[in-house]
Amino acid sequence: MNVKIESSKIIKPLYEGIPPSTTTHIPFNVFDNVTFDTLMALIYAYRPPTPPTSTIETGLRKTLSIYREWAGRMGEDEHGNRGIFLNDEGVRFIEASVDASLNEVLPLKPSPSMLSLHPSLKDVVELIQVQVTRFTCGSVVVGFTGHHMIADGHAASNFFVAWGQACRGMEIAPLPMNDRAIFRPRDPPLVEYNHAGAEFVSKLVNKELVKVNNDENNEKNIIVHKVHFTLEFLGKLKGHASFMNGKAKTYSTFESLIAHLWRVITKSRDLNALQNTQIRISVDGRRRIIPRVPDEFFGNIVLWAFPTSKVKDLLDEPLHYATKIIHDAITKVDDKYFKSFIDFANDEKVLTRQDLIPSANMKEDSLSPNLEVDSWLRFPFYDLDFGTGCPFVFMPSYYPIEGMMFLVPSFIGDGSIDAFIPLYEHNLTNFKKICYSLDLKAK
Known part of the structure; x- marks a missing residue:
C-alpha cells in the first residue's frame, strides 16, 4: 500500500x-x-x-x-x-x-x-x-x-x-x-496498600527489566494476530468459567475471555510450570471512587489490577480458577484503593526517596511471562460519525509488543469481540491450535 x-x-x-x-x-x-x-x-x-x-x-x-x-x-x-x-x-x-x-x-x-x-x-x-x-x-x-x-x-x-x-x-x-485538580490527598493521608511494585517501580529495577527483556528477545519475530470470538463462543466460555465443583458463580464476559486468553497464551509460550505469570488490567475509577466522578471527566482516572498465578496452577486448574483470580483482583481496586493511591502518589518526598517511576511503559519488546490487556469494549469508539455514517472498521494501530493485547468490539455489532494479540512467531503456531480450546494442561 x-x-x-x-x-x-x-x-x-x-x-x-x-x-x-x-x-x-x-x-x-x-x-x-x-x-x-x-x-x-x-x-x-x-x-x-x-x-x-x-x-x-x-x-x-x-x-x-x-x-x-x-x-x-x-x-x-x-x-x-x-x-x-x-x-x-x-x-x-x-x-x-x-x-x-x-x-x-x-x-x-x-x-x-x-x-x-x-x-x-x-x-x-x-x-x-x-x-x-x-x-x-x-x-x-x-x-x-x-x-x-x-x-x-x-x-x-x-x-x-x-x-x-x-x-x-x-x-x-x-x-x-x-x-x-479534584484528586487531592486526604488530611491526614492514609496509605493502606503497597503502591510501590504496582503503579510504581524502582527506576533501577525497571531499567534492568527492560534491558533484559529487549536483549533476550530483540531478534525474535513478533506478529500481531487478530482473533475473532463469536457471541456463541463467548457464551459457552462464560458458562464454562462460571461453574466449578458443582457451584455456579456468574462472571462477566470480559473476565471469562481474559482468563481464557491468559491460559492459552501462557500455554503457547511454553513457560516453566513453576514460574509466576501476571496480567495488567486497566480499571476505570469513574465508577469506583466515592463520590462518583462524572463520566464527562476529561483526563486519566485509571489504575490497574494485577492478577497473578503460577503457570502450573493456571493451566491445571479449570477456567473458573483463572476467572476468579481476575475477578477478585479487579474487585480489590475499589474506592479505598484509589484513595490510598492518591495519598501515596501525592507524596513527592516518598517517590523521590524510593527512586520510584511509573510502572506503565511501552519500551519493552516483550512482556513475557506477563500480559497486559487494554479493553475498549465499553467505549463508544464506533460512534465517530462525521455525517455519513459510522465506521465499518475501528482498530488499534500496529503495536508489536509481545503480550500487549487489545480487545475491541467487532464491527458486526452483535456483541462478538476481536482480540489483537502480539506473539512471537514460534509461539503463534501453538496459539492458533488451541485458541478455542478449553482443555489445557501444564506439562
Whole structure:
C-alpha cells in the first residue's frame, strides 16, 4: 500500500466569540502522571459516501475549542509541575491518498503497513495528529494519534463522539469536565496498600527489566494476530468459567475471555510450570471512587489490577480458577484503593526517596511471562460519525509488543469481540491450535 502525503499543516481551535487566554497551565494529576507517557494510534475506515475533508477538519477545530488540552503543548510551569499549556498551538492535520481501492488492501490487519495510515508516533510535539487518507473507490481511512497523558480511553471516546457531533452541525453535549485538580490527598493521608511494585517501580529495577527483556528477545519475530470470538463462543466460555465443583458463580464476559486468553497464551509460550505469570488490567475509577466522578471527566482516572498465578496452577486448574483470580483482583481496586493511591502518589518526598517511576511503559519488546490487556469494549469508539455514517472498521494501530493485547468490539455489532494479540512467531503456531480450546494442561 503506497500512501502519498498530499498536505500537512497545523490547525487551531475555532472559537465562537472572543478566544480564551492562551497562558493557562494545567498540571497533570496523579493519574495522568502514572499512565503511559506515549502517543497512541487508532484507525477508522469509512465506506462511501464520505464527507469532504473540510467537514472533518472544521469539526475538529470546533471540538478543539471545547477540548482545549489537545490543542496545547506539554511542559513544566515555573514550579516544575509537568502539565499542559493551553496555548492553542494546534494539532497536525494531514491529507493523503492511495492509488487503489480500499477493497484491494482489505482486510486491514495489524502490520507495519498500518503505520502509513496515521502520523508518526516519534518526536512529536502535537498532542493530536489526524491523517485523512482517501482511496480511489471513495472510501476514507482516518488515522488518529493522541497522547495518553492527556486522556484515557473513556475520555478519548467522549472526544470522538463530540467530534462527530461538531461535524454533523450539532451542539457538543455533554460538555467535558476539565478539572484535573479534584484528586487531592486526604488530611491526614492514609496509605493502606503497597503502591510501590504496582503503579510504581524502582527506576533501577525497571531499567534492568527492560534491558533484559529487549536483549533476550530483540531478534525474535513478533506478529500481531487478530482473533475473532463469536457471541456463541463467548457464551459457552462464560458458562464454562462460571461453574466449578458443582457451584455456579456468574462472571462477566470480559473476565471469562481474559482468563481464557491468559491460559492459552501462557500455554503457547511454553513457560516453566513453576514460574509466576501476571496480567495488567486497566480499571476505570469513574465508577469506583466515592463520590462518583462524572463520566464527562476529561483526563486519566485509571489504575490497574494485577492478577497473578503460577503457570502450573493456571493451566491445571479449570477456567473458573483463572476467572476468579481476575475477578477478585479487579474487585480489590475499589474506592479505598484509589484513595490510598492518591495519598501515596501525592507524596513527592516518598517517590523521590524510593527512586520510584511509573510502572506503565511501552519500551519493552516483550512482556513475557506477563500480559497486559487494554479493553475498549465499553467505549463508544464506533460512534465517530462525521455525517455519513459510522465506521465499518475501528482498530488499534500496529503495536508489536509481545503480550500487549487489545480487545475491541467487532464491527458486526452483535456483541462478538476481536482480540489483537502480539506473539512471537514460534509461539503463534501453538496459539492458533488451541485458541478455542478449553482443555489445557501444564506439562
